[in-house]
Amino acid sequence: xxWGVLSEVxxxxxxxxRQKGILFxxxxxxxxxxxxxVAIWGNPQPETIxxxxxxxxxxxxxxxxxxxxxxxxxGAMRESGLFKVVxxxxxxxxxxxxxxxxxxxxxxxxxxxxxxxxxxxxxxxEIVSLKTPWASYYESVTQGFVKAYSDEVRNRTxxxxxxxxxxxxxxxxxxxxxxxxxxxxxxxxxxxxxIKQPIRVSEEKLEPPLVGSVGGIRAYYAIGLMGIETLFIxxxxxxxxxxxxxxxxxxxxxxxxxxxxxxxxxxLTLATLFYVGVSCLAIYLxxxxxxxxxxxxxxxxxxxxxxxxxxxxxxxxFGLLLAPAARTPEAATAIMNMIAFPxxxxxxxxxxxxxxxxxxxxxxxxYPLSRxxxxxxxxxxxxxxxxxxxxxxxxxxxxxxxxxxxxxxxYNKLVALAMEG
Amino acid sequence: xxxxxxxxxxxxxxxGVEAVKGVSFSASRGITMLMGPNGSGKTTTLSMIAGSLKxxxxxxxxxxxxxxxxxxxxxxxxxGFAPQDMPFRAKLTVLENLVWYGLIRGMGLGVARxxxxxxxxxxxxxxxxxxxxxxxxxxxxxxxxIAAALIGDPEVLILDEPTSGLDPGARRxxxxxxxxxxRDKVVIASTHIAEEAEKHxxxxxxxxxxxxxxxxxxxxxxxxHAPLARIVVKGDLRAPVEVEGATxxxxxxxxxxxxxxxxxxxxxxxxxxxxxxxSRIESVEVRKPGLEEVYLxxxxxxxxx
Ligand SMILES: Nc1ncnc2c1ncn2[C@@H]1O[C@H](COP(=O)(O)OP(=O)(O)O)[C@@H](O)[C@H]1O
Ligand SMILES: [Mg+2]
Numbered sequence: 001x002x003w004g005v006l007s008e009v010x011x012x013x014x015x016x017x018r019q020k021g022i023l024f025x026x027x028x029x030x031x032x033x034x035x036x037x038v039a040i041w042g043n044p045q046p047e048t049i050x051x052x053x054x055x056x057x058x059x060x061x062x063x064x065x066x067x068x069x070x071x072x073x074x075g076a077m078r079e080s081g082l083f084k085v086v087x088x089x090x091x092x093x094x095x096x097x098x099x100x101x102x103x104x105x106x107x108x109x110x111x112x113x114x115x116x117x118x119x120x121x122x123x124x125x126e127i128v129s130l131k132t133p134w135a136s137y138y139e140s141v142t143q144g145f146v147k148a149y150s151d152e153v154r155n156r157t158x159x160x161x162x163x164x165x166x167x168x169x170x171x172x173x174x175x176x177x178x179x180x181x182x183x184x185x186x187x188x189x190x191x192x193x194x195i196k197q198p199i200r201v202s203e204e205k206l207e208p209p210l211v212g213s214v215g216g217i218r219a220y221y222a223i224g225l226m227g228i229e230t231l232f233i234x235x236x237x238x239x240x241x242x243x244x245x246x247x248x249x250x251x252x253x254x255x256x257x258x259x260x261x262x263x264x265x266x267x268l269t270l271a272t273l274f275y276v277g278v279s280c281l282a283i284y285l286x287x288x289x290x291x292x293x294x295x296x297x298x299x300x301x302x303x304x305x306x307x308x309x310x311x312x313x314x315x316x317x318f319g320l321l322l323a324p325a326a327r328t329p330e331a332a333t334a335i336m337n338m339i340a341f342p343x344x345x346x347x348x349x350x351x352x353x354x355x356x357x358x359x360x361x362x363x364x365x366x367y368p369l370s371r372x373x374x375x376x377x378x379x380x381x382x383x384x385x386x387x388x389x390x391x392x393x394x395x396x397x398x399x400x401x402x403x404x405x406x407x408x409x410x411y412n413k414l415v416a417l418a419m420e421g
Numbered sequence: 422x423x424x425x426x427x428x429x430x431x432x433x434x435x436x437g438v439e440a441v442k443g444v445s446f447s448a449s450r451g452i453t454m455l456m457g458p459n460g461s462g463k464t465t466t467l468s469m470i471a472g473s474l475k476x477x478x479x480x481x482x483x484x485x486x487x488x489x490x491x492x493x494x495x496x497x498x499x500x501g502f503a504p505q506d507m508p509f510r511a512k513l514t515v516l517e518n519l520v521w522y523g524l525i526r527g528m529g530l531g532v533a534r535x536x537x538x539x540x541x542x543x544x545x546x547x548x549x550x551x552x553x554x555x556x557x558x559x560x561x562x563x564x565x566x567i568a569a570a571l572i573g574d575p576e577v578l579i580l581d582e583p584t585s586g587l588d589p590g591a592r593r594x595x596x597x598x599x600x601x602x603x604r605d606k607v608v609i610a611s612t613h614i615a616e617e618a619e620k621h622x623x624x625x626x627x628x629x630x631x632x633x634x635x636x637x638x639x640x641x642x643x644x645x646h647a648p649l650a651r652i653v654v655k656g657d658l659r660a661p662v663e664v665e666g667a668t669x670x671x672x673x674x675x676x677x678x679x680x681x682x683x684x685x686x687x688x689x690x691x692x693x694x695x696x697x698x699x700s701r702i703e704s705v706e707v708r709k710p711g712l713e714e715v716y717l718x719x720x721x722x723x724x725x726x
Binding site for chain 2: 006018255260419
C-alpha cells in the first residue's frame, strides 16, 4: 500500500469543512439547488399540457347536415386553456411521440365516437401516457377534462330527451289510456345507463414503468443534481490538476518525492471521488426529508455507487483532455465555465430528459456521464434493475476506460512538461 | 567522493535562457552553500539536484543513485527538498501539513503523525500545531519548512534560500537549528548573503552567471582570493606614510586607505607614523576581508545590491 496515493484524500478530508469554497460547492450549493428545484418543480407543473390527439371520429348525418363530436371535443380541449393540442394521423405516431416525450400525453378519439353518442351508447376515449412521475398528473387533468366533456354531453342529452318527453306527454295527455310502449323500455334502460357517463376512458400506459409519485419526481431531481455535482467536481479536478499544483508550488515537492506521476494522479482522483461521494451522500440524505422516494435495495445501491464512480472517472478524464488548453489558472476557469454549464443543461441533469428537444435528448443519451446518471434514475425512480442499468451504461463504461486512459497519458505529459521548467 | 555528486550540469530553459552552464561539484556531510547573486543559477541547480527540474545535460548522483536515471525513486527517497517558497496547504494546520509531507514521502498515517509531532517539538512549534500555516511568523514558517523537509528522514537536505527575509538574529537561530537537527546529513543550501555563507557553511560554492567561479571552505577562499584587510583612516591628514606590510590604496586630505595581510601588527605602527607626520586622526576602521570581497575579486561585481 502506497500511502502517498492517499495524500490528497487526507488534504480533502481536512479541507472539506474548512475551505468555504469547497464546502459551498460540494454541500451547500447542491442542497440549495435541490431545495429550489423541489420548491419550483417538485410538484407536477400546473402549466399547459401538450396533448397529442388522434381524431378518428367519422361525421354522422343529422337532419340539417353532419355532426362530428370528435371535432367539438378536440376544439373544446383547445379552448379550455389546459392543453396545447398536437394532431397526429395514426395511433402509432402518437405513441411514438408520447415515448419520446414530445407530447405529455396522448388522446385517441375512436371512429365511432359520434355515432355511439348519437345512439346513446358509450363512447370510449383512449388515453396514452408514459409511466413517469409526471404522467399521473397529466392523466388526471386529461381525465378530468374528459369527465367534464362527458357531463356536458349528458346535460345536452338530458335536455333533448326532456324536450322530447314533454312533447310526447303533451301530445298524449288527451289519451288517458296512454302508456309507454314495451319497445321503449329497453331503450330507456340504455338511455339511463348511457347518461350515467356518456364518455368513458380507457388508459394505456407506455414504458418506462415508473414510481409515479411526488416522491419519484423528487428523487429524479436529486439524482440529476448528483450528476451536476459529479460534473463540476470531476471536471474542475481534471482541468485544474496540473495548473493548480504548479500555482501552489506543490508540484515541485511532489516531483522531488518518490511518488510516480501516475500515483499523484491516483491521489488526486481519490480525493475527487471523496468529494463526489460526500456531495452525492449529502444530496441523498437531504432529499429524504424533502420527500424523495428511491427504489433502493442492496443491488440498486451498489450499482448506483458503481455508476457514479464511472461517471466521475469519465468526467475527470474528460477534464484532463481539456487540461493542455488551460495554460493559466484564468484560462482554466474560462474553459471550466465554457464547458461545464452547457453540459449541465444539455446533459439532461436539470430537466427530465424526455422533456428536452430531440437533438438535446440525443446528446444526453450519448454523453457518458448523462448516460450513467440516466441509468441511475431509471433504477431508482423507474424501477429498473441494477443489471439493466449496468447494461445500459456499457457504452459509457467503455468510453470512460478510453477517456480516462487518454487522460492519464495527458497528465503524465503535462507533468513531464512541467519538469522541463 | 561526496554523497551528492553533480557532473557537468546544464540547464537551458525553453525560452533559450542558459541558466546553468556546466556545473560540477560534490557535497558531503555538513553544510554546503551555493553563494551567488540573484539570477546566478542557484535555484535552477538545486531544483535539478532535488529532482524537480530536468537537466538539459549532466548527471546528479545522490548517495550513489542517479537522480535522472534508473535510480530516481531511490535517490528521491533520500532527498528532503525545501523550495524557496515551501508550499503548505492553506486550510491544513501546521501538524496536518507535516503529515501531508509524510504521506507523500511514503509514510503511513500513524507514523507520519508521530514523526510530525516529534519534529514540531524539535523545531519549537509544537504548541502552534493547531494553527494555520498562514498564522505563523516568518521565522516560525522557516522552522516548519525545515521540519517538512526532514520528515522522511532524508540523508540529503536541499534548502533554497531558506533564510531569505529573516533578520540576522533569526538567521543565526535558523542555522543553529539546522546544525542541531541535520548534523549527520548532507545539507545543500543557497544564499546571496556573503556573511551567512561565511559563518554557517562548511563549504561554499560561488556561483556567477550560471558557472562556478570558486569553491572551498570560507576561510580558505578568503585566504586564497582576498587575503588583504583594509585600513581606512579619516581626519585632517598629511602625506601618506610607509609601513612594512601595508600598501597604500588611496589617499586624500580627509581619508587614506591601506591594505595589509596582518592588520594587527601594521595598525599600531601606521597610526604612530601618521601622528608623527602631523596628521590629526578622527577615526580608524579595519575591514576584515570576507566572501563579499572574494566575490568582488573573482567577478569584478558586487554580490549584493
Ligand atoms: N522557468 C524559467 N524559465 C526561463 N528562465 C528562467 C526560469 N527560471 C529561472 N530562469 C532564469 O535563469 C536564470 C537563473 O535563475 P535562478 O536559477 O532562479 O537563479 P538564482 O536562484 O541564483 O537567483 C535567471 O536568468 C532566470 O531569469
Ligand atoms: Mg533563487
